[in-house]
Amino acid sequence: MRYYFVILLCKTIPPLPRRGGGVNQEDFPLKRYIAGLACAATAVLGVPALASTAHAQAADPISALKSQLKSGNGVAFVDTLKIRSGKKSTILAHRKGELQFGASGVEASDHTTQLRFEEDLLAFDTEENTFGAEEDDIEKTETEKDLDRLFSGLTEPERVVRVKNKAYIWGGAFGQFLPQDKPWLVYPQDTFGLTGSLGQFVNPTEPATLKALLAHATVKRPTAYSGKITFGELHKVSPWFRVAHEAPLSKQQAKLVVNWRLFLNADRLPVRLTTSSSDFANGPTSTIDTRYSGWGSKVTIDAPPADQISTMKELNERFAADTPIPLLTVK
Secondary structure (H helix, E strand, C coil), rough: HHHHCCCCCCCCCCCCCCCCCCCCCCCCHHHHHHHHEEEEEEEHHHHHHHHHHHHCCCCCCCHHHHHHCCCCEEEEEEEEEEEEECCCEEEEEEEEEEEEEEECCCEEEEEEEEECCCHHHCCCCCCCCCCCHHHHHHHHHHHHHHHHHHHHHHHCEEEEEEECCCCEEEEEEHHCCCCCCCCCECCCCCCCCCHHHHHHCCCCCCCHHHHHHHHHEEEEEEEEEEEEHHHHHHHHHHHHHHHHCCCCCHHHHCCEEEEHHHHHHHCCCCEEEEEECCCCCCEEEEEEEEEEEEEEECCCCCCCCCHHHHHHHCCCCCCCCCCHHHHCCCC
16 A cells, blocks of 8 residues: 555656756755655665565465464365266265364364265165064164164254364264254264264364475465375374374275365465375275365354253163164264
C-alpha cells in the first residue's frame, strides 16, 4: 500500500523545468522540486525493499508451519478417498474435520467420515435352517440381526474426537449399539475409528512429517512439491500415521511406496495434499485428496461430557457371550 501511494504521489508532481523554459519559480517552488527527487528515490529504492520483505515473508515450509503451532490455533481439512481398479474409479469415502495445534504439534482432532456405498451391499442375508432346533434358529436369527445392524451402521457418519491420546467415537457401526443418553464410546486406545484407514494417513501439519516429505521431493517449486516415501519411513516420523495404522507394520508393508504431491499457498503452508498407494502389485490404487483451509483460525476441541460416554465394557455387556462380533473385540 505504501509503494502504491508513492506512485500516486509521483504522478501529481510536474516534470522538472527545462533550461530556458517558461516555468515561473513561484509556480514550481524548490520544495516541490526536492519532493520530486525524494519521490523518485523512494520509488527506486522501494522495489528492492519490497522484494526483500516478500522474500522474508515467504519462509521455508517448515518454518512457516512451526509459526502456526500455537496453543488454540488450528486448521480445517477435507479428505476424499478414490479407489481405482483398471479403468474404473470410485469415490469410497469423504472425511472432514479440524486439527487443534499446540506448541509441539497436533494436540487434538475432530473429524467425521461418511462412506459412499449402498446399505444393501452390507446386508447380512439370512436363511431358514430347517435342520436345527427351533431355539437354535431363534438364536441364529438374533445374531444375524446384530450383524445386520453392525454392517448397516457403516453407512452412517462416524465422528471421532481425539484429545490427549484418547479417542471418542460417535455414530457409525458402534452407534447402532449405544444408548441414546450415552452416545459416545471411549476407545481403549488412540484410534481414528473403524473408518480411520479410509482417510489421509500422511499429515503435512506435523513438522517431522513435512521435513521427511520435502527430503524425498523430486520436484521442488515455491508452491509445489512431489515425490515418493515408504510406509516404513512415515511410521518412524509420524504419530498421525501410527494411529492410522494401529497394527505394527510387517516388513512387506514397510516397503510400500506412497506417491505424493503437496501444494502450498503464498505463506508456504499446505493447502492440498494428494497421496496414492497400492497394497500389492497390479492391485487397486487408493488416492486420497486432502484440502486444508483456515490456517491460523482458533480451534477448540474438547472431550465429550463424561455423562454421555459409554465404555467398551458396557458395550460388550450388551451382547451375549455366545454372540461374538469380531469388530467389537479389543486386544
